[in-house]
Amino acid sequence: MPMATTQIVLISGLSGSGKSVALKLLEDLDYFCIDNLPATLLLQTVCMLREQGHQRIGISVDIRGAQSLPALPACVAELKAQRADVRVLFLEAKTESLLKRFSETRRKHPLSTQNPDLTVTECIVLEREVLAEIADLAHRLDTSDLSANALRGWVKQWLALDQSRLTLICQSFGFKHGLPLDADFVFDVRCLPNPYYDPVLRPLTGRDKPVIDYLEAEATAQAMYEDVRGYLMHWLPLFDRDNRSYVTVAIGCTGGQHRSVWLAEKLAEHFGAERQVLVRHREYPGDLA
Known part of the structure; x- marks a missing residue:
């Protein structure tokens, strides 16, 4: 009997854009999920999880692992060459929406730790630049005006698509x-x-x-x-x-x-x-x- 195709959902995007909501949805749908995995460990991790019998895998890769991000495009290409069903979702939002979310949660932007002189707005601009290549690989979803419930619904729709068709x-x-x-x-x-x-x-x-x-x-x-x-x-x-x-x-x-x-x-x-x-x-x- 042929081995079932492994489905790998990679979630990336801007800090505050809803990545944790999307990853929690995958958990609820019985995906084995990992948050903040360095891209350089992606192939090794997927191989290990496959050997353990996991066929639905959700992984968040974002600015917290900035140094490893240049490796991500090649890793995605390699996984597709292995005939895995690889889906990349990139969440983004308008700067004013992200600023409001950071203000409401009182969270620090991840880039502010290494760049203490940058404002939150400047951190968001820098993050967009660093993640631009990943956005080009992915299905982009603007969450600026979405509630958490609406985001979950849109991600469910996206997961149900036939990725072989436009x-x-x-x-x-x-x-x-x-x-x-x-x-x-x-x-x-x-x-x-x-x-x-x-x-x-x-x-x-x-x-x-x-x-x-x-x-x-x-x-x-x-x-x-x-x-x-x-x-x-x-x-x-x-x-x-x-x-x-x-x-x-x-x-x-x-x-x-x-x-x-x-x-x-x-x-x-x-x-x-x-x-x-x-x-x-x-x-x-x-x-x-």
Whole structure:
């Protein structure tokens, strides 16, 4: 009988971005988890755990092991060459969100110990620079506006994906809350008629039938949908050939409630017939996920 494929989930990202939440989720899903493993020990550790019979492994690798991080890309490549199912998740957040979290928890930034003259903001900037190469290896997830519960839900969705296929992520957001950090493409739909100004439609979202009917009756909304759909139909095959794992298409309106939600859902419905698609609504992750 062939040996079961080992699934290895590597979690990295910025301090304060939710790595401990993601790693605890893996523990709850019966992964054998290790926090803060130096990258230079990754291959040896995975080999040992495999010999012990562990087939689901979760490992956190981050700035606390900064000196070993340059070894991580080669280790990931070697594990994939061994036919392991290796998934790398990189969590990030806006600087203002991270500052708020550090202030609320009264924790020190890990880089402040070796760099006592740096402010927390300067530590965050330095950490982004050091981890940039790891972010390029990974599925990036912006946790700036996510609750811990929403983050757990999004990570569960990600774990369930078929990693051999490109995943199209259709994500709505509100410009008034800032651009998502994990977007590959951003489309601005604020030029479309806004259901917010109709008192009946205001409390609803782009998933509710009255809002859908309102927008689909607008020629400009239909034209926007056709143009964005056509653009993606033209370019997504090139990402397939480039062996990309994820493409995140962010659709933004003012508040992230009506127009962007409608278009993200409509695009996901179209492409979901042939592709692996995730839908995410940043401003309403719990209500709409």
